[in-house]
Amino acid sequence: MHRIExxxxxxxxxxxxxLAKENREFLSKHGVIAINVMGAIGxxxxxxxxxxxxxxxDEVKIxxxxxxxxxxxxxxxxxxxxxxxxxxxxxxxxxxDAHLVHxxxxxxxxxxxxxxxxxxxxxCPVDFDLGENYRVxxxxxxxxxxxxxxxxxxxxxxxxxxxxxxxxxxxxxxNVDKMVxxxxxxxxxxxxxxxxxKKNIGFEEWLEWLRCALRSRGE
Amino acid sequence: xxELSYAQALLDEVLRLAxxxxxxxxxxxxxxxxxxxxxxxxxxxxCFSAISKGTxxxxxxxxxxxxxxxxxxxxxxxxxxxxxxxxxCGGIVSIEGGKDFLLKKIEMEVE
Numbered sequence: 001m002h003r004i005e006x007x008x009x010x011x012x013x014x015x016x017x018x019l020a021k022e023n024r025e026f027l028s029k030h031g032v033i034a035i036n037v038m039g040a041i042g043x044x045x046x047x048x049x050x051x052x053x054x055x056x057x058d059e060v061k062i063x064x065x066x067x068x069x070x071x072x073x074x075x076x077x078x079x080x081x082x083x084x085x086x087x088x089x090x091x092x093x094x095x096x097d098a099h100l101v102h103x104x105x106x107x108x109x110x111x112x113x114x115x116x117x118x119x120x121x122x123x124c125p126v127d128f129d130l131g132e133n134y135r136v137x138x139x140x141x142x143x144x145x146x147x148x149x150x151x152x153x154x155x156x157x158x159x160x161x162x163x164x165x166x167x168x169x170x171x172x173x174x175n176v177d178k179m180v181x182x183x184x185x186x187x188x189x190x191x192x193x194x195x196x197x198k199k200n201i202g203f204e205e206w207l208e209w210l211r212c213a214l215r216s217r218g219e
Numbered sequence: 220x221x222e223l224s225y226a227q228a229l230l231d232e233v234l235r236l237a238x239x240x241x242x243x244x245x246x247x248x249x250x251x252x253x254x255x256x257x258x259x260x261x262x263x264x265x266c267f268s269a270i271s272k273g274t275x276x277x278x279x280x281x282x283x284x285x286x287x288x289x290x291x292x293x294x295x296x297x298x299x300x301x302x303x304x305x306x307x308c309g310g311i312v313s314i315e316g317g318k319d320f321l322l323k324k325i326e327m328e329v330e
Contacts, residue, residue, distance in 0.1 A: 003326060005327075008232070012232070095221050184305075186302065
């Protein structure tokens with residue numbers, strides 16, 4: 001027996017990168033905009049998708065992939081609105097990856113916008129590119145006004161940052177401006193929206209951003 | 220625990236290279252990991268040791284070298300150690316690298 005050293009130069013993330021690229025190519029070929037909706041548990045991700053479907057269903061064709069560890073509750077909520085939807089159960093995993101999305105993406109070649117709701121979590125999904133065009137990160141004031149500062153990486157890589165439930169800020173003693181400033185200082189290029197979905201605050205601003213993203217499709 | 224996904228991808232490649240070289244045992248695995256990749260090295264080691272049980276990579280040591288990202292103001296050129304979006308001068312800060320996960324080298328025993 002003797003010992004040898006073998007040089008590898010292997011990218012451990014290469015499989016996810018390859019499948020994300022294939023997903024992106026599929027979406028681009030069919031003119032679909034995919035939005036990875038990320039955020040904490042209970043921050044309002046599913047409700048954002050539901051309300052967006054209701055607001056835009058006469059304007060654009062929407063599809064949705066709903067990621068969850070187990071259970072299909074989010075899928076059932078979204079499918080009720082009459083759009084094409086697919087549940088994705090990750091089993092033991094705390095995030096979606098490009099491989100899981102790859103299994104179902106071909107069903108969505110005929111939509112304009114594909115929402116991919118990630119597992120509720122501000123850490124694990126960050127480094128797994130799904131092949132999306134945009135990342136939307138949603139948090140709510142009830143998670144504490146230091147939640148942005150405590151999770152810099154997910155906010156740094158976001159295209160849109162939504163701070164939801166602002167109507168509850170006073171009750172939970174959260175400083176919304178601090179959250180906005182933390183987000184701005186981490187990611188000056190992101191669109192930041194102060195929102196309260198249940199009170200319809202900031203929702204028009206979100207729809208405006210989405211319409212703008214749709215108009216710039218393929219540019 | 221997303222470290223399990225990483226550990227599995229790593230183990231697959233390690234065992235593939237081991238077979239290619241007719242290895243009997245894997246001693247040490249050298250990795251380079253970007254500091255901005257959200258990975259907990261202790262959890263990675265734990266996951267790797269759990270899934271490598273019963274393979275020739277069981278008991279292999281993971282040696283991790285961390286790689287710093289380049290965080291630099293696009294206006295004044297000031298460099299930072301921590302992630303920041305805007306420099307004191309008002310310039311946008313660019314962040315490059317720090318997201319890699321590379322298997323660099325494997326030490327193995329062969330006949």
